[in-house]
Amino acid sequence: MNIYQHFRPEEREYIDQVIDWKNYVETHYTPKLTDFLDPREQHILKMLIGENGDVRYSLFGGTEGVERKRAYIFPDYLAASEDDFQISLFGIEYPAKFVTIEHRQVLGTLMSLGLKRGKFGDILMKDGRIQLFAAKGISDFIKSNIESIGRAGVKLVETDITHAIAAKELWNEQDLTVSSLRLDTVISGIYHISRQKSLTYIQHGLVKVNWTVTENPSFACEAGDMISVRGHGRAKIIGIDGKTKREKWRIIAGKQK
Structure with missing residues (x-):
């Protein structure tokens, strides 16, 4: 096979x-x-x-x-x-009273060092606190090479992973029935918008699947896919439960709260 x-x-x-x-x-x-x-x-x-x-x-x-x-x-x-x-946890110290650091700025700084995305994990943010997970093999490298993020001077401090910010997955799960697994159809079902509107979002480059802009409305969604629609938040395909008697697809989707 x-x-x-x-x-x-x-x-x-x-x-x-x-x-x-x-x-x-x-x-x-x-x-x-x-x-x-x-x-x-x-x-x-x-x-x-x-x-x-x-x-x-x-x-x-x-x-x-x-x-x-x-x-x-x-x-x-x-x-x-x-x-x-072999995972390290870093806290990012910065003058939080005077500047704001966004998730995309932390990600951009890490990528600008020439690191593969697979070398670091989630970036956690809560109440002005920022942490990130990284492979232990690059710990010394990022500590010595990151001195600023955006316009803010920063210091990376390694700490035990037991001190990580709680990263509970806040997803509203829903069971959906859709006519196909096409991206435009799935987006329409998850976000409760018209098929035409979902098509417009896709064609204008406002949709990402697995962190990559996808402009093909017939893209076939599968279990494990992460979907984001600008202005509507993120969702994920938790599972696909086969077809109904009327040949429609049953899917389990999670939408971020």
Whole structure:
């Protein structure tokens, strides 16, 4: 059976990588730790490794409720602990009384260092406090290279991950029935807007799927996809429960509160 037919063509390279990880663990009896994966990548990894084989996986992103997580892939006779994920937590100290730092500015600063997105996890913000998770391997690098974010001078202070800001996933889950899994149809159902309006948002570049602008209204949505519509917030496809007797799709979607 062709495994690629169950996924998108552009995901083939990542699928090959997951298969390589699995084969490495099987062959060398040695665990494999990945970079931070987005929810869609986590979904694919779960599908490919499965739950009952000789190779197991565990996912952890630093605290409960975060989106981006590292995968620890290991032989079934081992077990995973939080230390195995090698995650550092940084607090960002800055003059909060005088300046405001936005999520996109923190992300932009990290990316400007030439880091791959997979090297750091969620950025947490609450009541002026800002924290971020990063792979331990780049801890010294970001501490020594980030001195400002936007116009604010900052200092990164590493702290124990038990001190992370609570990152509870606040999603309103809903069961929907849609005529197809096309992006414009799914957006219409999740956000309770007309099909024409969802089409307009897509065509004007206001829609992202898995953090990438998607201007194709016929893009086929799948489980694990994160969707954002500018001005309407974020949503995710939690699950797809097959078709009804009338050939409509049943999906479980979460919309951010």
